[in-house]
Every structure is written in C-alpha cells, then in structure tokens.
Amino acid sequence: MRVFLNFMQLLQLSFIPKNQRYAHRKCGGSTGMCDELRDILQKNKNGLLKKSTLYQFDDLPFNFDKNISVMINDGNEVFIKGDIPDYEVYQYRRCFVHSENFCLEKIAEYGNSSLTVQKERLADYSSNGVELQWPNLNKARCFPGKSCISCLSEKPENDFLFQNGDLFIVGIAPINNADLENPLGCGPIRESNGWETAQSISFAIDDANSNQDVFPNTTIGYIILNSCNQPVLTTKKLLDILSNGLILKNGTTIHDISSRILAVVAALGSSISQATAKVLQEFNIVQVAYGSTAAVLSDRSKYQYFLRVSTPDTNQAKAMINMLKLLNSSYIQILYSEGTYGEGGRDEIVRVAKTLKVCVANDIKVTEGKYSNILDSLRRKPYAQIVLLFLKSHVVTEVMKMISGGMESKEFMFIASEAFGTNVDIIENNPKLEGSMSLSLEMLIDKYKLMQYIYSKLTERYYSNPWTRPYFENRYKCYFPRSFDKTTNTECKNVFQEYNKTDKDFNIWSSFALNAAKVALKGTYFAFLDMCGARLKTICPEYRKHLKQVWEIIRQQQIDLNGTETSVFDENGDGSLGHVFYQIQKSKNSPRKLEFNKIGSFSDFLISLSTKMT
Numbered sequence: 001m002r003v004f005l006n007f008m009q010l011l012q013l014s015f016i017p018k019n020q021r022y023a024h025r026k027c028g029g030s031t032g033m034c035d036e037l038r039d040i041l042q043k044n045k046n047g048l049l050k051k052s053t054l055y056q057f058d059d060l061p062f063n064f065d066k067n068i069s070v071m072i073n074d075g076n077e078v079f080i081k082g083d084i085p086d087y088e089v090y091q092y093r094r095c096f097v098h099s100e101n102f103c104l105e106k107i108a109e110y111g112n113s114s115l116t117v118q119k120e121r122l123a124d125y126s127s128n129g130v131e132l133q134w135p136n137l138n139k140a141r142c143f144p145g146k147s148c149i150s151c152l153s154e155k156p157e158n159d160f161l162f163q164n165g166d167l168f169i170v171g172i173a174p175i176n177n178a179d180l181e182n183p184l185g186c187g188p189i190r191e192s193n194g195w196e197t198a199q200s201i202s203f204a205i206d207d208a209n210s211n212q213d214v215f216p217n218t219t220i221g222y223i224i225l226n227s228c229n230q231p232v233l234t235t236k237k238l239l240d241i242l243s244n245g246l247i248l249k250n251g252t253t254i255h256d257i258s259s260r261i262l263a264v265v266a267a268l269g270s271s272i273s274q275a276t277a278k279v280l281q282e283f284n285i286v287q288v289a290y291g292s293t294a295a296v297l298s299d300r301s302k303y304q305y306f307l308r309v310s311t312p313d314t315n316q317a318k319a320m321i322n323m324l325k326l327l328n329s330s331y332i333q334i335l336y337s338e339g340t341y342g343e344g345g346r347d348e349i350v351r352v353a354k355t356l357k358v359c360v361a362n363d364i365k366v367t368e369g370k371y372s373n374i375l376d377s378l379r380r381k382p383y384a385q386i387v388l389l390f391l392k393s394h395v396v397t398e399v400m401k402m403i404s405g406g407m408e409s410k411e412f413m414f415i416a417s418e419a420f421g422t423n424v425d426i427i428e429n430n431p432k433l434e435g436s437m438s439l440s441l442e443m444l445i446d447k448y449k450l451m452q453y454i455y456s457k458l459t460e461r462y463y464s465n466p467w468t469r470p471y472f473e474n475r476y477k478c479y480f481p482r483s484f485d486k487t488t489n490t491e492c493k494n495v496f497q498e499y500n501k502t503d504k505d506f507n508i509w510s511s512f513a514l515n516a517a518k519v520a521l522k523g524t525y526f527a528f529l530d531m532c533g534a535r536l537k538t539i540c541p542e543y544r545k546h547l548k549q550v551w552e553i554i555r556q557q558q559i560d561l562n563g564t565e566t567s568v569f570d571e572n573g574d575g576s577l578g579h580v581f582y583q584i585q586k587s588k589n590s591p592r593k594l595e596f597n598k599i600g601s602f603s604d605f606l607i608s609l610s611t612k613m614t
Helices: 002-027 035-043 195-211 231-244 270-282 313-326 340-355 374-378 393-406 447-458 468-476 495-499 508-532 541-545 547-555
Strands: 054-056 068-072 078-082 087-094 102-111 114-117 123-125 131-133 160-163 167-173 176-178 186-189 220-226 261-265 287-289 306-308 331-337 359-366 386-390 413-416 437-440 558-561 564-567 579-586 594-603 606-609
Touching: 087 123, 160 195, 167 195, 167 231, 167 508, 186 468, 195 220, 195 447, 195 508, 220 231, 231 270, 261 508, 270 287, 270 306, 270 340, 287 508, 306 547, 313 340, 313 386, 313 413, 313 437, 313 579, 313 594, 313 606, 331 340, 331 374, 340 359, 340 386, 359 374, 374 393, 437 594, 447 495, 468 495, 508 541, 508 547, 508 558, 541 547
Parallel strands: 167 220, 167 261, 261 287, 287 306, 331 359, 331 386, 386 413, 413 437
Antiparallel strands: 054 068, 068 078, 087 102, 102 114, 123 131, 160 220, 176 186, 437 579, 558 564, 579 594, 594 606
C-alpha cells in the first residue's frame, strides 16, 4: 500500500485544483456543491474526468521535480507517464538515517523492461548480526552431501534452449529419458545422444548467422525442445508453441512462432519423428530428421514433408543378413526394443531373412527397464548363437551389461544396429563382447570447430543452456558449486576440458544433427529466396502453400562432407549413405582393452571388407 501512497496523494493534488475551477464555473461564487454540479455527478460520473484527459503536475503547492503526466483513456483507465519507474524495489534492512532501527529502504527501480539496482544500498547480515555489504552477501547454497529438493527444477520437460531471431529453426533432442510411468513426464538425464545433439543443432545455426552464407541480413533463431523420448509430450510441446508462442524464463512471450518457423530438425527416435510429422503436416512445416531410421518413415503418403539424413533400417537389415551369409550362418535370434525403431527393425530382418533362407529361431521384445530375464530367453535356443540387435541407444548399454554379466565367454555373438554403433561405454570392461560386430552410420564434420564452439559456450559467463549442469553432473557423478543436489560429495572440476583437446570423439548422432540442421538451413534459404524474395524477413504465404516444392529444394541440396559436396538424400528423401561394419577386437596397444575396428561397409546390396575379421 505504501508503494502507491505517493501516487494517490499526487493524483488528488492534481485533480483538486481542476475540479475547483470546474465547480466555480458551474456554481459561481457559492460555497459547497450547487444543484447543477450535484446533478452532473449523479447522472454522468465521468463528466469531470472527461473535461480533461491530460493532467500535468504543474500547479502543485510544493516543488515537484519529476516530469510526469497522467493520462485517462476513454475507459477511465489511468496511466502515469514520464520520469517514473514501473516498480520500485525495497529491502528490509537497517535504516540509513536511524541505523538502530530496521525499515524498508529503496534499492532498485524497474522500468523499460530493465532492473536498475543500487548495489551499494544492498545489505545482508551474518548469523551474529554483523552487517554485510555488496558483494560480500550471503548466497543461497546447498551444502556438500545434501540434496536441496525444494530448489531443484521440478519439471525438466518444460526447459528449452532459445535464441531469438527473425525466423526460426526448431530442434528436438532427447535430453532426458522417458518417465515410464507418465507419458508427459521426463526420467533421468541421458549421458549420450542428447545434450551434445542439441549443441550440434545450435552450432549449425550460430555458425550460419556468423558466416552469412545463407539468409544474409536476417537472423535465424532456434528453439530446441527436450522430447524426453516421449511422443505424447513432444506433440503437446509442439502444439503449444505453434498455437500460443513461447514463454521465456523472464515471463516474456514470443508470439507468432508458427509463422516464423522455416523447418523442424527432428528427431532421433523414430516414434518421436512419427508423432512430430503428424503435427507439422497440419501446419505445413517441413521436417528434417537426423536419426529416426525406421522403415515406416519412408512412406511419403503418410509422411509427406519428412526427410532424413540417416539411412533407413531396410538397408541395415540387409547388411546384417548379408553378413550372416558371409559367416556361413543361417540360424539366428533377434533382440529388439519395444516401439517403432525396434519392431520395425525386427520386421525388416524377418522379411530379408526369409528371402535369403535364414531361420529366425527366436525373437525377443525388450521392454525398457525390464532386462533380468533376457539371458534366460536367449538360452532357450542355445544353438542360435548369433543374435541380431535392434535396441534403442539409451537401452542397449544396460541390456548388454546385463547379458554379458551372466553369459559364458563365446556363448553368444552379437551383430548390432547403429544404435550400438561405436559407443565405447558399451564395451568398456566387457571382455565377453570380443568378436561381436556393430553397424554404424558416419557423416564427416569439422570436429575441431564443433568442439571449439561447445567449449566457448561452456565457458561463456551468461550462457543459459538449462541442461548443461545436470548433464555434466550425471556424466561425471559430481556437483557444481551452485547445484542443489550435492549428494555425490565430489565437486565437478575440469569437466569441460574434454571439449578443449584435439582428440574428442562425438557420438554419431551429433554429426547427423549438425548436418541435418545445415542442409535444412541451406534448402530453406533457396526455397525462401525463390518464393519470398531476398528482402523479406517474414515467411510469405507461398512458402507454406507450396511446401512440397520446399521439400524438393531441400532434398536436392548437397553439403560439404570432408571437402566434397555430397548429396545426402535419395529420391524419396531418405538418407543415401551406406552402413559401416565394425568388429569389437582387442586393442593392439593394450590387449586388456577392447576397441572398435572398421572391417568393411555395406552399400548397393554388397559387403566390402577392408580388413580381416577375428
């Protein structure tokens, strides 16, 4: 109430002289309220106010040095304009004049969307009552060994990475795993194929803004959403920003997002891409996936505006079965994840196996979080020693640890899909996997440039990636000084240094995400230029109306892969790169250590071996 008391007094002082003059005109020299004035007030309450809609503080009975005026609109709403803040901020502290007392002292003003703090007026107090001055104030903190749950972000699914721009690329990455009990919730943060993937998308866009090769004189912003590997949650998020815009952490709303989106770069998981595609088709927005290898996504009657830089699982299944024939084996088991990716992969293996006379003795569906009976299921068919894996990337590590922990050496040999790839976490301290194989997709990138970008962001003072702290804390089992979960008892030190060296290996989906964003930017630029012109900074109606043409222009683009301009899409908009075979072998430098060695590739229905298998 005290904050507005001065305004009330000023308004009263301003209105009284004007109302006195008005009363004098209506009532003459008589004292009190005459009948004419009383009648006006009863029948037309707004009469006095509407005689003047602008009030200046120019006839106050004391000196007033602020340039302020009061405006009253047709709805009789009062607006104070001029040399005055929207809000004043006060701190309860020892009084400046009478320091033995405590009172509210003004420390800041908020106006024009900016907070101006008089730091020298801030105070704090130690446990024994000693007054502390800026900057030596007490800071909210959680002590080592403690978890300050009330301060933790309760809803990581609401976090996003944002950079404003004239136009937008929207990215989607699985920063967290799914909450298996809630289709709208997020589980633990992922250690791979999440945070780095988001950074790769933002790098492609920031790099384009820097170089001005595409969209010169226009700033491309990005909105990167956390899918939590949940199709329903991802759909909800997309519909929300397309319909209502984006509410930033400071409360600002970015309106009209849908009319500024050039393309969506998404997703890793096939089930996420399926859900995303259905939404984006309704809004006439093209989608470029960096993962999502399920065969079903090749159906352009269902997924009209969908492209992907990854090669579909039809090619991968053929590669696996052809490798079996090379090994003179025709008796297999399949281990696959529940969902579009795993089930689609299983279906392709069964289809190809039938044409090449390979017997599928057993196929085992893996439900996330339920791995204890998998080895027993495999042992029901002990003579089918070669097991083909189509497991999701965030599932395969735990499944392989569970299986190899209980199986005998050489009991089973695995040929794994690209989700297994060259992930060293899977083979570390896992000697029973020696001799097994995996497929991988490879797209070359400038690793050093990406590494420099990420390191610069990590060391940037005000960089606000909401997932950086939990990602590194989970990855290294440590805590940062301002963390609200310090139960690990180990402070994070030098954890960013992996991005400040020359031999950093990125997960395969980081390179695919970067290149997907690059080709999306390049393709949409040429489509935008053709349909909207060079000067426009908003998306024109033709761009949405002729989306199949936008899709085709993106599909035709080539990007630089190791100095060579390369087409990344086939005629159907699927990735055109072949698969690479790796075998898990003992390291020549350290025989106790396993490593991935490239042994060949598969393309155009042929396996080409480049080195001898062990």
